[in-house]
Amino acid sequence: MMSIQSPEKSPRKKQPKSPEKGAKRAKPPPPPFFAARPKVTAPPSSDIPSSSPAFATPAHPLRPFQAPAPAKAAVLPIILPPPTLRPLAFRTFTKKHSLTLTSSALQELATFIGRHCGSGWKEEGLAEKVLEEVARTWKNRNGGVIVDGASSELKDILKTLEGNMSGGKIINGPRGLSRQNSLLLEQTEDADLSKTRLGLRPSSSLTPDDNQASFGMSGIGLDEEPDDAALQDARRWLKVINAFDQPRYTYNVGKKHFEKINSPPSLLPPAARKTEVFRHRYNVIHQRLLRNEAFQTSAMTSARVRTTTSSAMQSHKITPIANLLGRHGTTHMLLGMLIVLPTGNLAISDLTGAIALDLSQAVSIPEDSAWFTPGMIVLVDGVYEEEEESVGMGLSGNAGVGGTIGGRFQGFFIGQPPCEKRRATLGVSGLEGGADHTIGGGFGWIDFLGVGSERACGSRMRRIEQRLLRQPALADPDKPSRGRVVIVGELNLDQPRTLQALKKILSLYATDPEGSTPMTFVLTGNFTTHAVMARGGSGGSIEYKEFFDALASTLADFPMLLTTATFVFVPGDNDGWVSAFAGGASVPLPRKPVPDLFTSRIRRVFAAANAEAGLSAAEGTGGEAVWTSNPGRISVFGPNHEIVLFRDDISARLRRSSVRLKSKSAPADAAAAEDVSMSGANPAPSSPPAAASEAMDIDPSPQQPPPQQQQQEQLSHDILAARKLVKTVLDQGYLAPFRPAIKPVHWDYAPALHLYPLPTALVLVDTTAPPFAVTYEGCHVMNPGSVLVPGRRGVARWVEYTVGVGKNGRVRECIF
Template sequence: MMIIQSPKKSPRKNQAKSPEKVAKRAKPPPPPFFAPKNAGPSSAIPSSSPAFATPAHPLRPFQPPAPAKAAVLPIILPPATLRPLAFRTFTKKHSLTLTSSALQELATFIGRHCGSGWREEGLAEKVLEEVARAWKNCNGGVIVEGTSPELKDILKTLEGNMSGGKILTGPRGGLSRQNSLMLEPTDDADNSNTRLGLRPATTLTRDDSQASFGMSAMDFDEEPDDEGVRDVRRWLKVISAFDQPRYTYNVAKKHFERITSKPSLLPSASHKTEAFRNRYNVIHQRLLRNEAFQTSAVTSARSSALRRGASSMQSHKITPVANLLGRHGTNHMLLGMLVILPTGNLAISDLTGTIALDLSHAVAIPEDSAWFTPGMIVLVDGIYEEEEESVGRGLSGSSGVGGTIGGRFQGFFIGQPPCEKRRVTLGISGLDGGADHTVGGGFGWVDFLGVGSERAVGSRMRKLEQRLLRQPALANPDSPGRGRVVIVGELNLDQPRSLQALKKILSLYATDPEGSTPMAFVLAGNFTTHAVMARGGSGGSIEYKEFFDALASTLADFPMLLTTATFVFVPGDNDGWVSAFSGGAAVPLPRKPVPDLFTSRIRRVFAAANAEAGLSSADGKGGEAIWTSNPSRLSLFGPNHEIVLFRDDMSARLRRSSVRLKSKASTTATADTDADANANTNANRPPGEDAMDLDPPPSPPSPSDQNQKNQTSDEPPPPYDTLVARKLVKTILDQGHLAPFRPAVRPLHWDHAAALHLYPLPTALALVDPSAPPFCLTYEGCHVVNPGAVLVAGRRGVARWVEYPVGRQGRVRECTF
């Protein structure tokens, strides 16, 4: 084997090589057939001195030099000088409130980066405008805090996009007017220069920016093309009470703050006080915005004579309980909770103290319009009496014990705090609900349900609702419509006739045309007549599961409804597991859904129906069964429609624990009796004694008044069931709470008490109360429905339920089976 060695190259020849080869001596260039095919022409520059092997450098594209930043002479800008401009930009234009610390931060930033041209060149106004937009886009709330990390991030981001006091705009890293928080990379190789000038480690993606508004969970698209997205049920979301965001009202900031601490079923005792304080503050701030409680500066400046002439136009004023001391015999109006003292007497309590309450002469305003029970927050108008005056009547409380002040409060009028419409609370008005149609600031930026705030996604969701729900209904008015929710009342599965009634109801909707079936069915408990799991030898959990297996067999007969609708199951007090230790008594609210152990067969029925139809509930195209809490909420098209589902015998509980008041009829009868007694006394008076001063006899009515009275008397009074329904609805919505009772009557989980608030008012409230008559009523824009029990008492073979077209008037329906 012969080894041939290549001859060594002389140094002289090595010097004659081109400069390119010298520069790449360690790595020789590849052969031509290994060169990349898309390689461009060589940009090598021939060396000026090849003998000395001068290295060559490739040509680079010409880059213009970066413009030098204009020098800005910083100034010290006092916050008081910037306040008028900041107020006009933040408060007048964007409905935001600046704190003193935030104003100081903005003044320091503008003085350092805008210099002396902040006023003449309008630099400060542009900076404030951009900060306000960025603050609203990041959902920072109505109040701008100077210590908040959001404001510091906004100012830090803005600092990297300013030159000479001006904000740079354009394709190379400037601020965008579409969305100041939505980032997009530039055409740089490292993508480090984004629209806001942030580094990649701190950039926000599109999903992150939308998550603050609840948009990422809804996959919002103004032009939905997918057939599954075009379905109305795609925009329906069931929100459990344990998944609902928890908010508390901050009195100092006059805004709602989200509670970030982890809730517990066994919290400390201080959380009970915080739950009462939050409930009181919500009603108090709502009441102060009412026209009847707003003080007019013009009226207060008038003379006493004019004020006496316009006494009916004067506003009311709420007096704290602690301010009654030393004001004997004066008239006041109190806002507080009705409580029962250890002595057994009734009292009223607010955040400052407690005082004994005498309602023996009190009249409800309006008469017989609502119930008043201990645990409710009410308005009482009356006179305060010192302790010496009330000791003889046995109505004085334990003075000084538990914050109870001495004396008593003699109430003459008692009423519910008036509720507030949903549009007023959220600060929207008009059909489109755009930014140009607002009523005050409101709480439109607060995401109460976790589906997006009203001001963020409300207007776009209304457009989507108009296209997917309203326009098809107008094009085909004879069609039943897809946007319906069928609410079936108390369904006792241990009664065979209940399953027969449910089967008849489902058969009526199974015959609807394709694409017009209801989008949701709500089935409410109690699913057993008695607390089966607490009855020992009656079968217990095994019998309880057999009831749901029978329900699964009934649902399996309607595969079309199972694949096109959402079935929501709301438990009652007799359902597991909580009824195992409560025995059917009132359980703490909110309560968890029925465990999956008992409902597994129903889920399999839905899965089999979807599989047979080639659908899947995971992608939102198939039907599904959702076992939710009590209470729970249905959200349709984000914050546009909020339907509260609640199962409770509230009417019976109100009648058992209500306070009996004196009616106007009894007052009139007593006055007539006193007048007759006075007349008889004057007739039988001895001679020479002066007659008593009596009121003059009433003048005879005029013919017009008589005709009006006859016309009024011809109108029949409302039915008794309607009066009871109105009384129940007004009591619940005015209280703004689903359990306005004492903890001993209706206990609560203190950390989840915020889920029971009805503020802002929902668009609809489905109250399943068999102790009340079935009804469909609207009060202050909130539509309240009650289907009662599915089996009509006293009528054999009759089933009853409520059909509610979302956004319209519901109706109570009946059928025979």
């Protein structure tokens, strides 16, 4: 009886043999009907020879020769217990890659290896290669320190790995996962950045240290000297990030790191997401405080003597509100959110409970340095006073942990939680902008914006920035910098003089030498003075579109700027579509861009200018118009520079809803001499008022005529108001620190409003605040105000910010 061969040996019979090799074999040549098998179009499963010639498949005489696809080597699956795999997994994940495996992840890996590696998982070293590839891919995908089997990331990695395995081994072919391929950047880039080589295979110039440093993000894939001419332009390293496309992270208190939110966001989420917004804000500020020296207990810290008026630095301790029960008359420091109770009284709330707050005797530290409104997370130092009827019980009514605690908290001092510098958050040390940066602690391996983490590509991006921006600026200081960002404030297109002012501003930059024009122009709303689409018979959407058509006609007069710069448009409250139902009132944040229906002509103007110059925005060689959300972000050189764009009249809202505090009794001269320091919670004497004055082009010389002295005093008051606004926003680390009734927020998109880590620059367009350019804790905050200066006819105002060289912005004015 003729025996049937097994499937494992069948591929060897299907390979065509030459006559010379066939003569050497001991077995006779195959029969004629088997020699014609390569022309069969049946699936590979039917390639097994039949036991009878009657079942042979005839070959089509006209079909060309077609070699069969090689079959994958079969592996006999086994049941691999997780405890058997644990030693090898511990050695690969924990010892080598500093990752922690959960029991569910170990079960998933054991099932996968037993199914696809079979009995050779240990003797042939198949399991070790699989574990190594999974660990490396997990780190490149920014999965976190703990590998969880229930996460979709691990399942997606195993699913991808399953399609690239044959015979228990990982294929190193085109579809395989080699060491370089596992470092690919797995994100979708827009057309403008398609030529920046983001996501390409890392070049051979990558050192082992740089390769290991790509934890949290894949290799940036850039040569030390990019050969593409388009990459020699600083604008090619610019990316505009929409708030609705920004990665969402939440802080895990147990694991002490940020975890990526994989659930899809929604504009109508469940009510539980509202409490998650507060919980995330509180946890981020709480862990930030614990990293501050003032909240760390140390003998060195307590013995350190400060050079300011305070004698020694004291170590503070935060008390949860629930721990106040039964501690009548004791002094504590609370960290919580200011809220308004249903009775109308002020209270403070944290994750454990809430308590009524009495701020009648409280003063701010430093005095008059920040705003305090319900919705902010603040530090309050005072005494807990328990009610007489609740003494011995500790509770009032049906309140308990998680509710309102009986009694009240008498606050004597209130202050903002001090913010943290960007370099400290990302773990970057060394000179600012130098090449000797090192990676330390912090969250440098977290990719907060989806452009690469600090640990993955920060040092390489700094070297490219040094070559493209810093070296040309040092070689020719008189030449305008290519890294300039021109920020035009509120642009009311329904006012004819606005377009005249914009035309004058653009004409000043159109005369710059070739290659030295600004790389970005930022135009912010409100693009109409009133909510046009909500005013009924005023023209509605047709009139709204005509305003942008007029703007397109103005931009068409500057083809050089249209082909060499990126124009970013940020909407306001009066822009579509939200103004159609809000009527110009406060609308939820973040806000979507202006619809393409109204901006089509502006896009055609850019396309025509690029076509006339022989350029293409899709190929990264021409200019483009980007309509982003509010707030939006601009990333320059990956994680090197982050510029936040935000349009909101936050200053007026702070004045309307702020809590009135008691002021210290001091002479008028002393109060006038005091200055708000911009160095954090503790003022430093090394920050004179002239520092901010120089940034705003104000001459603080006292030898001036009396009228100019009065004007200087008024300008100094504006600077103090600007510093007060900047300190409030950056200390909160949140762009909407108000009650939901005052400033609503889309709960699922609230992570886009966080200012953590602190950005390198914040464009805060506020028409109710004076124009300024102030630096606080390394973050440069700018407010151009409105492009038309109120009370001054024929004067246009804007802000010019230089990236990389000095990192300074200045308020500029011109007459049109």
